[in-house]
Amino acid sequence: MVVVTLQRNKCIGCNYCVELAPEQFQMSKKDGKSVLLRSQEKKGFFTLKSPDEAILDPCDQAAKACPVKIISVKSV
Amino acid sequence: MQKIELMAPAGNFESLQAALDNGADSVYFGVEQLNMRARASINFTLDDLPEISRRCQEKGVRTYLTLNTIIYDHDLSIVKTLVKCAKEANITAVIAMDQAVIMVARELGMEVHISTQINITNIETVKFYAMFADTMVMSRELSLRQVKKISEQIEKEQIKGPSGKLVEIEIFGHGALCMAVSGKCYMSLHSHNSSANRGACKQNCRKKYTVVDQETGFEMELDNEYIMSPKDLCTIDFLEEVIDAGITVLKIEGRGRAPEYVANVIKCYREAIDSIENGTYSKEKVIGWMQELEKVYNRGFWSGYYLGQKLGEWSKGSGSHATQKKVYIGKGVHYFPKASIGEFKIEAYDLSLGDTILITGPTTGAKEMTVDTMLVNDEQLEKGIKGDSVTIPIPFRVRPSDKLYKIVENKVEA
Ligand code: SF4
Numbered sequence: 001m002v003v004v005t006l007q008r009n010k011c012i013g014c015n016y017c018v019e020l021a022p023e024q025f026q027m028s029k030k031d032g033k034s035v036l037l038r039s040q041e042k043k044g045f046f047t048l049k050s051p052d053e054a055i056l057d058p059c060d061q062a063a064k065a066c067p068v069k070i071i072s073v074k075s076v
Numbered sequence: 077m078q079k080i081e082l083m084a085p086a087g088n089f090e091s092l093q094a095a096l097d098n099g100a101d102s103v104y105f106g107v108e109q110l111n112m113r114a115r116a117s118i119n120f121t122l123d124d125l126p127e128i129s130r131r132c133q134e135k136g137v138r139t140y141l142t143l144n145t146i147i148y149d150h151d152l153s154i155v156k157t158l159v160k161c162a163k164e165a166n167i168t169a170v171i172a173m174d175q176a177v178i179m180v181a182r183e184l185g186m187e188v189h190i191s192t193q194i195n196i197t198n199i200e201t202v203k204f205y206a207m208f209a210d211t212m213v214m215s216r217e218l219s220l221r222q223v224k225k226i227s228e229q230i231e232k233e234q235i236k237g238p239s240g241k242l243v244e245i246e247i248f249g250h251g252a253l254c255m256a257v258s259g260k261c262y263m264s265l266h267s268h269n270s271s272a273n274r275g276a277c278k279q280n281c282r283k284k285y286t287v288v289d290q291e292t293g294f295e296m297e298l299d300n301e302y303i304m305s306p307k308d309l310c311t312i313d314f315l316e317e318v319i320d321a322g323i324t325v326l327k328i329e330g331r332g333r334a335p336e337y338v339a340n341v342i343k344c345y346r347e348a349i350d351s352i353e354n355g356t357y358s359k360e361k362v363i364g365w366m367q368e369l370e371k372v373y374n375r376g377f378w379s380g381y382y383l384g385q386k387l388g389e390w391s392k393g394s395g396s397h398a399t400q401k402k403v404y405i406g407k408g409v410h411y412f413p414k415a416s417i418g419e420f421k422i423e424a425y426d427l428s429l430g431d432t433i434l435i436t437g438p439t440t441g442a443k444e445m446t447v448d449t450m451l452v453n454d455e456q457l458e459k460g461i462k463g464d465s466v467t468i469p470i471p472f473r474v475r476p477s478d479k480l481y482k483i484v485e486n487k488v489e490a
Contacts, residue, residue: 012109014274015148027150031157032109067270067278068115 002056006036006046007070016065021058024048080319082349083140083246083327084342086128087113088120090335093441096131098339099346102138103128104171106275106331107158110151111142112193113331114275122158125165138168142331144191146273147174159184169211178208187239192216192248195257199229202243210237211244211325216253216309220321220382223247227322244324249311250341250369251329253380255281255304281305282375282391305391310369310377313362315348318382335442336402336434337372344368371400401486402434408478409465418474419467426461427482435470437478444483445470 004024011033017025018034028035039046056075063071084095086105095103105128106113107120120128125141132139141162147155159170159180169187172178173194181188190196190205192213205212214223227245229235237243254261256272264278265271272278281304287296309329311318318326326349328341344365351357369377375391391397406422418435427433429447436442450468452460460466 012114032151032154067276
């Protein structure tokens with residue numbers, strides 16, 4: 001199981017996560033911040049739990065690229 | 077000589093209040109992600125706009141919203157929202173770089189200022205942007221002679237902005253200078269994927285580098301290893317010439333700086349501008365202001381490119397050359413307005429009689445004073461330590477959101 005979290009309010013909308021993991025992230029046209037697709041929100045933290053291990057790599061890259069370090073990825 | 081506007085940076089409410097208390101004529105700030113300080117953990121949000129506007133209007137201070145990063149397609153609607161909210165909140169103008177922002181602002185009837193990121197360096201460009209904007213920041217790469225020529229030309233050719241008034245010229249008067257052309261640096265994008273042009277500069281130019289010949293492995297000896305870190309711009313010692321160049325707005329850099337920085341720098345430049353206006357500007361005063369300015373964060377000072385195209389002057393270290401620093405002591409607890417007494421809880425270090433203290437807070441701004449008398453846990457003592465509650469006579473209101481610091485000398489390495 002892969003767990004990805006996005007602390008969305010701190011996003012500066014640079015788009016790198018989308019470039020690296022387009023299946024998981026999308027830029028919102030509404031507020032210009034990143035959206036973690038299929039995620040659930042709790043207190044500003046958006047979490048996606050996925051059984052698909054293939055998303056680990058791209059999400060990891062996105063987490064590394066994010067200039068404000070608001071993406072975290074875990075394999076549990 | 078014309079009256080000039082002193083523009084202060086405001087990264088948060090502390091700095092905003094410090095700017096208002098120390099004589100700024102206008103303030104600039106960013107909200108949310110689309111400004112050059114988007115990375116900063118402290119940043120205003122959209123909801124803060126009405127409060128910013130209220131506090132500034134009370135003092136007749138103009139407000140400018142910076143919206144000057146590069147803009148992607150996915151940003152277009154937040155741009156609209158930001159400009160709309162700024163207009164509703166009665167913000168004076170938007171500082172823009174991207175043409176999309178300029179268009180949105182014009183469509184919504186919002187005054188536009190052209191950001192330094194556009195790098196205006198000649199009169200024809202001024203004419204072009206005069207179709208959209210009333211005020212323009214000149215590129216930092218211009219000399220004062222060149223700025224003066226441009227402002228004379230504006231007058232001569234009667235170049236007017238949308239408001240029907242002559243275009244106003246703004247320049248940077250004090251603060252950090254970039255090693256790159258403003259807003260066009262790739263360094264932190266290359267090293268950290270963190271685009272400066274998106275407000276996420278990692279300041280790699282402020283570090284020490286060695287140049288190595290790849291063929292021989294020979295390391296080039298450099299006099300100063302901080303080859304990409306320019307000293308800070310300071311114009312207080314030739315401010316008459318700056319004003320004489322025909323500028324209308326003097327902008328102070330530093331939205332990432334602490335409130336006491338804003339308080340100190342704005343106070344000095346306010347005094348300097350006023351003394352030029354009333355004819356009391358003098359060498360002695362300049363010496364005093366320089367000493368004041370050196371107290372807060374700086375990388376050493378130089379005159380930028382304004383006095384001619386001399387080679388850049390590089391700073392000698394990565395950090396600040398400030399002669400003073402603040403040490404966190406504790407927080408505000410209560411204020412007794414009748415007796416004008418403030419109560420604080422000491423959480424670190426100690427506080428003694430004679431110490432200079434700095435109190436900062438979102439409403440308090442940044443205020444400095446000396447402790448002449450105090451009570452420690454209701455006793456007349458000379459020193460309070462961690463855990464103690466101290467009460468000090470204070471001429472202004474102290475709030476639980478306030479932080480208490482003491483100012484100590486900073487040992488600077490030459
Ligand atoms: S990389 Fe980070 S800051 Fe950039 S859009 Fe994605 S989440 Fe936001």
